[in-house]
Amino acid sequence: MTRNRIVLTGIALVSAIFAIATHVHAARPTPESPPAEWAQYIAEVRKADAIENDEARCKAYPDLPGNQWRPGAAQGRCTLLRAPAWSLDDIDRLLATPEGLEQLERGFAALLDGHYNDPAQREQIFVTFNVFDASPRAGEIARRWLKQAPKSAFAHTAVGTHLFTAGWDARGGAYVKDTPEDKFKRMYEFFAQAVPEYVEALQIEPRLSVACYKLHSIGRQSSDQLQQYAMSHCMRTDPDSYWVAWEGILAAQPRWGGSDEQLRMAVAYAAARTDRNPMMGALLGEAAGYRPSVADNPGDVVEALAAASRMGPSGTLMSQTGAGYWNSNDPWPAVVYYSQATRFWPDEPRHRYARAAILVDYLYDFAWARSDMLIAVEKEPDNASYNYLLGVATEEVKGTAAARPYYKRAMTGDKRQQAMQRYCETYMIPHIVKEADACTRSLVTDFPQSADAWQARAWVLHAANNPQALEAAERFKALANPRSTDHRRTLDAMKAWTDPRRGTSGKGRAPGK
Amino acid sequence: MHVTGKGLAWGSALLIVVIAAATTVTSAQAAGARAEGPRPTAADQLLLPPDAKVGDETFGELTARWWQWAEWLPIPPYLDPDGRLCEMGQEGDVWFLAGTDGSFNVKRECVVPSGRYILVPVINMRHSSTNEKLPLPCAVLQGGAAVNNQSLASAVALIDGVPVTDVARYRVRSNGCFPLRAGDDKSPQTAADGYWLLIKPLPPGRHTLVIGANYSVDNSAYGKRMQNFEYVLHVGRRADFAFR
Numbered sequence: 177m178t179r180n181r182i183v184l185t186g187i188a189l190v191s192a193i194f195a196i197a198t199h200v201h202a203a204r205p206t207p208e209s210p211p212a213e214w215a216q217y218i219a220e221v222r223k224a225d226a227i228e229n230d231e232a233r234c235k236a237y238p239d240l241p242g243n244q245w246r247p248g249a250a251q252g253r254c255t256l257l258r259a260p261a262w263s264l265d266d267i268d269r270l271l272a273t274p275e276g277l278e279q280l281e282r283g284f285a286a287l288l289d290g291h292y293n294d295p296a297q298r299e300q301i302f303v304t305f306n307v308f309d310a311s312p313r314a315g316e317i318a319r320r321w322l323k324q325a326p327k328s329a330f331a332h333t334a335v336g337t338h339l340f341t342a343g344w345d346a347r348g349g350a351y352v353k354d355t356p357e358d359k360f361k362r363m364y365e366f367f368a369q370a371v372p373e374y375v376e377a378l379q380i381e382p383r384l385s386v387a388c389y390k391l392h393s394i395g396r397q398s399s400d401q402l403q404q405y406a407m408s409h410c411m412r413t414d415p416d417s418y419w420v421a422w423e424g425i426l427a428a429q430p431r432w433g434g435s436d437e438q439l440r441m442a443v444a445y446a447a448a449r450t451d452r453n454p455m456m457g458a459l460l461g462e463a464a465g466y467r468p469s470v471a472d473n474p475g476d477v478v479e480a481l482a483a484a485s486r487m488g489p490s491g492t493l494m495s496q497t498g499a500g501y502w503n504s505n506d507p508w509p510a511v512v513y514y515s516q517a518t519r520f521w522p523d524e525p526r527h528r529y530a531r532a533a534i535l536v537d538y539l540y541d542f543a544w545a546r547s548d549m550l551i552a553v554e555k556e557p558d559n560a561s562y563n564y565l566l567g568v569a570t571e572e573v574k575g576t577a578a579a580r581p582y583y584k585r586a587m588t589g590d591k592r593q594q595a596m597q598r599y600c601e602t603y604m605i606p607h608i609v610k611e612a613d614a615c616t617r618s619l620v621t622d623f624p625q626s627a628d629a630w631q632a633r634a635w636v637l638h639a640a641n642n643p644q645a646l647e648a649a650e651r652f653k654a655l656a657n658p659r660s661t662d663h664r665r666t667l668d669a670m671k672a673w674t675d676p677r678r679g680t681s682g683k684g685r686a687p688g689k
Numbered sequence: 690m691h692v693t694g695k696g697l698a699w700g701s702a703l704l705i706v707v708i709a710a711a712t713t714v715t716s717a718q719a720a721g722a723r724a725e726g727p728r729p730t731a732a733d734q735l736l737l738p739p740d741a742k743v744g745d746e747t748f749g750e751l752t753a754r755w756w757q758w759a760e761w762l763p764i765p766p767y768l769d770p771d772g773r774l775c776e777m778g779q780e781g782d783v784w785f786l787a788g789t790d791g792s793f794n795v796k797r798e799c800v801v802p803s804g805r806y807i808l809v810p811v812i813n814m815r816h817s818s819t820n821e822k823l824p825l826p827c828a829v830l831q832g833g834a835a836v837n838n839q840s841l842a843s844a845v846a847l848i849d850g851v852p853v854t855d856v857a858r859y860r861v862r863s864n865g866c867f868p869l870r871a872g873d874d875k876s877p878q879t880a881a882d883g884y885w886l887l888i889k890p891l892p893p894g895r896h897t898l899v900i901g902a903n904y905s906v907d908n909s910a911y912g913k914r915m916q917n918f919e920y921v922l923h924v925g926r927r928a929d930f931a932f933r
Binding site (some may be wrong): 322361362365368372375376378379394398399401402403404408409 | 705744816818820822824825826828829830832833836909
């Protein structure tokens with residue numbers, strides 16, 4: 177890749193990245209290798225990132241440098257990434273026969289016993305019930321299970337969990353004040369069905385703390401009475417559960433009606449139990465991190481966030497710390513913390529996107545960024561920003577043709593202009609091909625006020641010896657930004673064929689070669 | 690709303706003696722186990738056990754009907770300042786008395802017809818499903834009503850100056866849940882739980898009833914509430930008595 181092409185690509189990148197992170201400054205350091213303090217850590221992160229299995233990757237990851245995590249906290253937290261004991265397909269298959277049903281019931285009973293008696297199986301029953309998501313298929317399978325085993329606490333919990341997830345999905349994740357009434361109405365419809373299922377499950381099997389944990393979550397949103405009932409039950413039956421402690425911490429947060437003091441007490445509760453359940457250690461930064469985590473600009477509180485992250489391995493706190501360093505234009509610590517976030521939330525596309533954006537924008541590690549964005553786009557295939565960044569990274573790693581489909585998918589909403597510009601340019605780099613004509617014609621039709629669009633159009637017409645190239649060049653000149661290095665270079669290059677004293681030349685290459 | 694009370698009145702000499710002799714209630718006792726030891730007092734012998742019935746109504750059903758009575762009256766009986774509301778809404782074989790809402794101590798004077806059983810709460814709770822969008826199962830309401838009653842800190846009752854030996858024995862829960870307004874299934878479903886006395890019909894004449902109790906629960910609504918009230922009961926016909 178020539179230097180000028182790098183400039184073209186780099187400037188286009190800056191334009192692109194500007195839309196992603198408005199904090200980008202014109203001048204910033206561009207290290208390609210990490211500073212010595214992070215070098216070993218980054219090397220180990222790259223190595224661990226190559227592991228496909230989420231739990232194994234998480235366990236192989238290096239811990240955050242400088243952490244004060246309790247022994248076993250990170251490794252314990254990693255176990256929550258284990259695949260569920262049965263998938264929906266497995267459960268569907270087992271329900272097809274009476275023997276399969278019996279096997280399923282025995283299996284869940286063993287999982288419940290393991291939760292209380294086998295440290296290696298701690299919390300796995302919570303993980304497994306998560307297969308009963310909001311999808312219609314999950315609901316159908318859960319209800320079929322319940323119909324076949326009406327006295328099964330596990331079947332009741334499966335139905336309840338499907339309805340629980342559907343209820344939270346219906347509500348969405350916005351604050352109460354930003355949530356319309358019809359979403360709450362729909363949420364209540366689901367919750368009203370979920371509650372009796374969980375209550376029945378607890379009547380049948382009081383140790384099934386998944387049920388009281390979920391009831392508490394519903395109660396936190398909807399009913400103090402339910403919340404109190406649920407936590408009372410959970411505390412009696414499963415006081416050492418990571419999830420029960422986590423719900424207690426959530427309920428203690430001021431945004432959920434608690435207070436800073438209650439939050440400290442809830443975290444202290446978890447801290448007192450790390451010897452019995454080491455993964456409780458992952459919760460120890462929640463009190464210190466709460467106020468910084470709700471600050472308007474994480475860059476203003478990044479040191480507090482980093483301090484909270486060092487108390488306990490929280491993927492969420494570490495993503496916020498990464499955001500803080502990113503906002504502060506400090507890319508390597510940002511990558512360090514976002515890497516930890518992807519460690520504990522490997523499928524969360526926002527963390528993958530954030531790390532990839534930093535890798536592209538600051539560090540020019542396109543291959544690593546591409547691997548992150550392939551995961552993000554898999555999770556949200558229609559996300560324009562994700563597709564755009566995947567296109568940028570792919571273009572550098574695999575060439576323009578390979579990037580084309582991602583730019584095309586990104587041509588929606590706010591990203592349409594940028595993505596279309598890049599898409600058309602894939603027909604111009606390294607050579608202008610015939611598709612460039614139709615593409616740039618559409619580009620200037622849709623965005624007639626874009627200097628970059630006219631720049632591209634002018635070069636394509638010029639390469640084809642089309643006399644309309646002069647008009648396109650004039651349109652570009654009229655819109656060009658005199659402070660843009662790229663535009664100034666293009667203006668200079670255009671003089672060779674637009675200046676009547678010099679005549680035209682029929683070279684078909686875009687500026688940069 | 691729940692029946693609550695204020696601090697115990699320590700001014701009465703008799704009361705002080707009785708309190709000094711009273712046993713502090715533990716959670717185990719609150720579970721209803723009968724304490725071994727002293728012989729039943731005259732007051733004990735006036736009481737029906739928790740599994741008793743009056744006519745066709747169990748003790749638990751009577752407590753549910755008590756709540757329906759208390760919440761139905763235009764002025765709640767637990768706000769009665771002196772006994773002027775005693776006769777309101779009374780029907781059947783069981784006469785209802787009330788405690789307070791916990792904001793005041795009270796002494797009431799009432800006429801009770803002869804032959805009536807008397808139901809009086811020592812300290813009690815109800816939990817009703819208040820969110821129409823999320824009706825709560827009875828088990829949840831029962832759990833809610835039980836929270837404070839599992840931590841009864843102290844309870845004292847005197848009938849005609851004679852202490853009831855083990856007030857904690859008389860923990861009674863409603864039979865499942867019931868509509869808070871009698872006959873209206875659309876009214877909030879409710880579970881009740883508490884400590885009650887169901888007194889056999891008293892002989893005609895003047896009788897006294899003194900009750901004091903308190904919960905001790907942290908982080909619970911009404912978890913520190915107290916009851917402190919007295920009744921002077923005139924059992925017999927109204928015409929037989931003169932009032933101030």
